[in-house]
Amino acid sequence: MKNSRYILLYILLIFAQVLLWNFCTFSPLLTLVILPTMIIFLPVNQETVVSMILAFVIGFCSDFLADGMLGLSSFALVPVALSRKWVIRLMFGSEVFARNEKITLGSGNFTRTLVSMVIAETIFLACYIWADGAGLRPAGFNLLKLLVSLAAGILISLPVAILLDRESR
Amino acid sequence: MARHGNVRFRLARAAIFILLEFAALSMLKSSSSLEDIWINRASRRVQALLWSSGESLRGYFTLGKVNRELAEANAALMEELETYRLADTSRTPALTGGSGKFVFTPATIVKMSRNSSHNYIILDKGYEDGIRPHSGIVTTCGAIGIVESTGRHHSYGLTLMNSNISISSRIGKSGVTGPLVWDGTGSRYAYIKDIPTHIVCQKGDTVFTSGFSSIFPPDIPLGTVIDSEIYDGATRRAKVDLFQEFSSLRFVSVVYNTDREEIESLENSELNTEL
Numbered sequence: 001m002k003n004s005r006y007i008l009l010y011i012l013l014i015f016a017q018v019l020l021w022n023f024c025t026f027s028p029l030l031t032l033v034i035l036p037t038m039i040i041f042l043p044v045n046q047e048t049v050v051s052m053i054l055a056f057v058i059g060f061c062s063d064f065l066a067d068g069m070l071g072l073s074s075f076a077l078v079p080v081a082l083s084r085k086w087v088i089r090l091m092f093g094s095e096v097f098a099r100n101e102k103i104t105l106g107s108g109n110f111t112r113t114l115v116s117m118v119i120a121e122t123i124f125l126a127c128y129i130w131a132d133g134a135g136l137r138p139a140g141f142n143l144l145k146l147l148v149s150l151a152a153g154i155l156i157s158l159p160v161a162i163l164l165d166r167e168s169r
Numbered sequence: 170m171a172r173h174g175n176v177r178f179r180l181a182r183a184a185i186f187i188l189l190e191f192a193a194l195s196m197l198k199s200s201s202s203l204e205d206i207w208i209n210r211a212s213r214r215v216q217a218l219l220w221s222s223g224e225s226l227r228g229y230f231t232l233g234k235v236n237r238e239l240a241e242a243n244a245a246l247m248e249e250l251e252t253y254r255l256a257d258t259s260r261t262p263a264l265t266g267g268s269g270k271f272v273f274t275p276a277t278i279v280k281m282s283r284n285s286s287h288n289y290i291i292l293d294k295g296y297e298d299g300i301r302p303h304s305g306i307v308t309t310c311g312a313i314g315i316v317e318s319t320g321r322h323h324s325y326g327l328t329l330m331n332s333n334i335s336i337s338s339r340i341g342k343s344g345v346t347g348p349l350v351w352d353g354t355g356s357r358y359a360y361i362k363d364i365p366t367h368i369v370c371q372k373g374d375t376v377f378t379s380g381f382s383s384i385f386p387p388d389i390p391l392g393t394v395i396d397s398e399i400y401d402g403a404t405r406r407a408k409v410d411l412f413q414e415f416s417s418l419r420f421v422s423v424v425y426n427t428d429r430e431e432i433e434s435l436e437n438s439e440l441n442t443e444l
Contacts, residue, residue, distance in 0.1 A: 049185050056189045060196075069204060071196025078189045082182075131197065134207035 013038055013160060014061050020156070021066040029141075031128065031149040035062065035073065036120035037157040039080045040087070040113075041164040045100050048085055055081035069132070076127035080120045091116045105165045114154070117161060121153050122146070237277070240420035243309060244273040247422060251386050271386045274299055274423045276306075279323060283415060286353060288330040290314055294423065295322040304425040305385040311392065311413035312336050312378055312385050313421055324423070330356055330415060338391055339379040340370055340407065346379045349391060349409065356415035359392070364405040370397035376409050383432050386424060 013034060020032045039055050046054075059074030088096060088103065091112040095101070105113050125146050133142055198208045228235075251271045276292040294300045296319040306313040306326055314328035327334050335348035338361055345368045347361040361376065374394040380387025392411040400406040426432075 048182055052182075052186055052189055056193065059193070069197055070200040071193040071198075072200075072204075075190060075193035075197060078186060078193065082186050131204065131207075134201075134203045135210070136203070136207075 009163070010038060010058070013163075014058060014065070016160075017062050018065040021062070021068060027148075029145045029148045030152055031125065031132075031145070032156055033121065033124060033128070033149070033153050034157050034160045035059065035077055036080045036124040036153075037117050037160050038164070039077060039084060040116050040120045041103055041161065042081075042084070044088060044096055044102060048082060051081040051084055052078050072128065072131055075131055076124045079127055080123050083123060084120070087116050087119050090119075103165075105161055113161065117157055118150070118154060121150055121157065125149050125153070236420055237275070240275040240277070240422070243420075244275040244422040247307075247309075247386075247424070248273040254386070254388070270427045272299070272425050272427060274425070276300070276324075276421055276423050278419055278421060281328065281415075281418065283330060283356060286332050288328045289317075290326045290328050292316075292324045292326065292421065292423065293322070295320045295324050297321050299425070300324045300423050301425050303384060303429065304423050306421050307385065307389055307424050308413060308418070308421050310390070311411060312389055313413065313415075313418065315384055316423060328415070329359065329411075336385060336391070337379040337382040338409075339377050339387075340364075340374050340394060342377065342388070344374070345370075346381065347407075349376065352408070357411060358395075359409045359411055361394075361407045361409060362400070362404065364397070364407060366399055366403070366405050368405060370394050370405070370407040372396065376407075383426050383429050384424075386426075 017034055020034070024030075024032050035058060038058065039051065042051055042054065055077040056074045059072075059077040060070070062068075063070045063073045085097075092101075092103070092109070096103075103109075103113055103116070129142050129145050129149070194208055198205045248271065251273075274294060276294040276298075278290060279293050280291040282288045282290075290306065290313065292300070292306070300316060300319050302316055302318055304316040306316060306328075312329060314326045314331070315334060316324050316326040318325050329336065329349075330351050332351060332353060335350045337346060338349040339346045340361065345364055347363045349359050349361050352358045352360055361370075364370065372394055376391045376394060378385040378387055378389040378391065390412055392409040392413075394407045395410045397405055397407040
């Protein structure tokens with residue numbers, strides 16, 4: 001029952017991402033994403049291979065429904081899934097895997113979770129903006145877009161993190 | 170065992186990552202022409218890098234063969250050059266040297282000593298390959314030594330870095346001649362001895378083989394004059410910076426004068442007549 005609610009929440013978040021891409025297009029310098037946070041909040045002991053496949057499917061669904069370039073989100077999200085365990089180990093240590101703990105914003109973990117989200121979002125945006133520009137945009141523009149999108153992305157990812165944190169308890 | 174399993178698992182994970190990224194890029198390629206061009210360009214770049222790396226690697230492993238081919242081509246060219254030189258000599262005998270017809274055989278150095286005062290060289294060609302004693306050992310950068318004895322498939326020679334060897338040399342194309350001998354220290358310098366004191370040797374003058382010895386053909390460049398001084402009060406000697414770097418030497422040509430026996434028999438008969 002809890003699992004199905006969790007899956008339903010992920011599906012709803014994919015739709016939320018689709019809405020963000022379809023209706024929140026304020027500036028060419030801004031790309032709002034919540035997908036990397038969704039990947040970071042997958043169960044801690046989830047196998048990397050499974051995470052990568054999930055990331056690919058989530059990216060594909062988002063692109064398909066948002067009428068974007070098919071494959072772009074998958075291309076950027078799979079590296080996030082690949083580096084997920086490394087990021088968690090870096091921020092929380094290896095004990096979280098041994099104790100099968102959950103990533104949470106509470107109990108003094110806020111900063112560490114936030115930094116994990118920033119790393120994941122940066123990896124995603126770096127791949128996404130680079131592939132989206134197809135090597136035509138200047139590096140300065142890409143860097144500015146990455147910084148603006150990162151700041152905005154973290155702000156809108158915080159409610160998503162709170163939602164996923166509450167659901168995982 | 171667990172370590173092997175771990176490596177296998179990591180490899181599988183990397184393979185799946187590459188597969189998923191490849192699939193994503195394929196979708197991206199077909200969904201936008203701009204991305205299609207970008208991916209094509211990137212893949213061409215990767216292909217070019219792989220091809221050029223492969224070619225470099227192949228080139229590295231075939232260097233030995235290429236060097237052998239170059240040494241053979243070099244020997245053939247030297248022989249051809251010698252033919253032209255001989256033809257030129259027959260027209261203007263008074264101006265140029267030359268004492269016979271030379272045959273060049275490419276050879277590889279099997280062993281070469283550099284750290285004693287009687288250094289020697291062993292080549293991978295012997296009398297079955299046409300190498301004869303008293304043949305010269307040369308490269309395009311200078312004279313290396315003289316073959317002393319030959320076996321079936323190898324020959325033994327003394328190098329210029331040997332105090333018993335001297336090579337008849339000439340400063341400039343038509344300048345003063347004298348024996349070139351090793352300075353006995355490193356592999357870079359040699360001296361031309363027995364130069365009359367009134368002859369002034371200019372710094373930077375090129376030193377060539379004179380061709381008077383019947384071992385080496387004339388006009389092989391040996392080095393440049395860097396200094397000259399009065400030696401023993403009676404003669405002058407010129408210090409020569411050799412072109413040939415002995416430490417990096419591997420391929421040489423053995424040059425044999427086919428008229429040598431005739432020249433030697435003439436010299437011997439003249440000596441007998443005098444006696």
